[in-house]
Amino acid sequence: MIALVDVNSFYASCEQVFRPDLRGRPVAVLSNNDGCVIAANREAKTLGISMGRPAFENMTLMESHGVTVFSSNYPLYGDMSQRVMETLATLGASLEVYSIDEAFVEVPVLESDLTAYGHRVRERVMQWTGLPVGVGIAETKALAKVANHLAKRERDRTRNVFVIADEASRAAALAAFPVEEVWGIGRRIAERLARHGVRTAADFTRLPDAWVRKELTVVGLRLKRELLGEPQLALELTPPAKQMIGTAKSFGQTLEDEGLIREALAYYVAECGEKLRRQGSLAGHLTVYLETNRFREGDAQYVNQTKVRLPVPTDDTLELTRHAERGLERIFRAGYRYKKVGVWLSGLVRPGAVQQDLFAVDPGLHRRKVMGVMDAVNQKYGKAVLRTAAAGFRREQWKLRQERVSPCYTTRLEEVMTVR
DNA sequence: TCTGGGGTCCTAGGACCC
DNA sequence: TCTGGGGTCCTAGGACCC
Numbered sequence A: 001m002i003a004l005v006d007v008n009s010f011y012a013s014c015e016q017v018f019r020p021d022l023r024g025r026p027v028a029v030l031s032n033n034d035g036c037v038i039a040a041n042r043e044a045k046t047l048g049i050s051m052g053r054p055a056f057e058n059m060t061l062m063e064s065h066g067v068t069v070f071s072s073n074y075p076l077y078g079d080m081s082q083r084v085m086e087t088l089a090t091l092g093a094s095l096e097v098y099s100i101d102e103a104f105v106e107v108p109v110l111e112s113d114l115t116a117y118g119h120r121v122r123e124r125v126m127q128w129t130g131l132p133v134g135v136g137i138a139e140t141k142a143l144a145k146v147a148n149h150l151a152k153r154e155r156d157r158t159r160n161v162f163v164i165a166d167e168a169s170r171a172a173a174l175a176a177f178p179v180e181e182v183w184g185i186g187r188r189i190a191e192r193l194a195r196h197g198v199r200t201a202a203d204f205t206r207l208p209d210a211w212v213r214k215e216l217t218v219v220g221l222r223l224k225r226e227l228l229g230e231p232q233l234a235l236e237l238t239p240p241a242k243q244m245i246g247t248a249k250s251f252g253q254t255l256e257d258e259g260l261i262r263e264a265l266a267y268y269v270a271e272c273g274e275k276l277r278r279q280g281s282l283a284g285h286l287t288v289y290l291e292t293n294r295f296r297e298g299d300a301q302y303v304n305q306t307k308v309r310l311p312v313p314t315d316d317t318l319e320l321t322r323h324a325e326r327g328l329e330r331i332f333r334a335g336y337r338y339k340k341v342g343v344w345l346s347g348l349v350r351p352g353a354v355q356q357d358l359f360a361v362d363p364g365l366h367r368r369k370v371m372g373v374m375d376a377v378n379q380k381y382g383k384a385v386l387r388t389a390a391a392g393f394r395r396e397q398w399k400l401r402q403e404r405v406s407p408c409y410t411t412r413l414e415e416v417m418t419v420r
Numbered sequence B, C: 001t002c003t004g005g006g007g008t009c010c011t012a013g014g015a016c017c018c
Helices: A011-017 A042-046 A055-064 A073-087 A114-129 A139-152 A166-176 A187-195 A203-204 A211-229 A259-281 A317-331 A364-381
Strands: A003-008 A027-030 A037-040 A069-070 A094-099 A101-108 A133-138 A161-162 A245-255 A285-292 A302-312 A338-346
Touching: A003 A011, A003 A069, A003 A114, A003 A139, A011 A027, A011 A037, A011 A069, A011 A073, A011 A161, A037 A139, A042 A073, A042 A338, A069 A203, A073 A094, A114 A133, A114 A161, A139 A161, A139 A211, A161 A166, A166 A203, A187 A211, A203 A211, A203 A259, A245 A259, A259 A285, A259 A317, A259 A364, A285 A317, A302 A317, A317 A338, A317 A364
Parallel strands: A027 A069, A133 A161
Antiparallel strands: A003 A101, A003 A133, A027 A037, A094 A101, A245 A338, A285 A302, A285 A338
């Protein structure tokens, strides 16, 4: 059996762990650049805060009801996530970390009372991390997702456990489960299914295989079988190496100056380079992406991207920066007000699998040492303390807005709480 | 005035190979 | 006048996830 464990309103709950004064009170967390509401606890949702909508649309509502609003604090959430996963690892036979706030846990075979097991998971995570989780248990991943949804319907958080263990409970759960809430059924597919009269998960499982295969590809077919209780998706115990590594972030304000955009780009390239080296891969291609603010209807719009093939796959930030700058040069057009620049590294390979280029110069051992030193210094003294000259000294002019960020309670010594 | 970021998987179609 | 079959690789685009 598989348990899907996820943290309730994860980001909001992380903030509340360190702010006991906010227990039982509405809390919301904003996206990067304080743009959209991306997390809200139940108290905030009850007030009508709309998730995924711009912060400014919700601000009046939030202020009038005393909602405490935070900017995203990913160092905090990442660290809390790791604590949750380590706790879950002590409870399951094996574990797939599915996202920052979710994991599939293989229930140990000797557990006979699944509901009791679910409660034990909930209680231990609460005791060890202070975070509330919901637990859904079933035979397959897709059914565990359904069970997890149903677990969250319980208003009483101490009862956020739901088990689909036999045919009768499976049939009952699917008959009452809207198809658009099924894992893997998004807005587009839900619309298409609705046109064919499919409204519940149970309706979906009754569609002929051939139709599902043709309309929704093998992905849809696998999903149908999972919902019927036939496992199609194994747990991924070791996270596979990433196939793409990228960074694309909005500027705090729109920019027209190519120089500033180039500096932001170089800064993002360095972030990607660090991730690339941590994974032990080399990138064969690099895509640069540039965009104006599509929400400003009066502005002239421009969006473009270009893919650069690297002569030899590399993980050297200086080399990557050089090619990224060339890419930007290709697509930059003066006269627009830009909102976002991004870079994606792809064609990732292991160092052993590299085809050498007869005419390319290997940046050599000393450059690899430079990168090693840069990573070590930044690991120890903080992000981008040591950076390339290309990233410049004008970050103030393009960096993200983050006006309501909480302390990094668990990852920065100077921000650790003092208790008297 | 203010509108997120970072990914994955699948398919179709074109270019190219022998 | 008639013009094959069996592939691979790459890219773009669409869908999805949290």
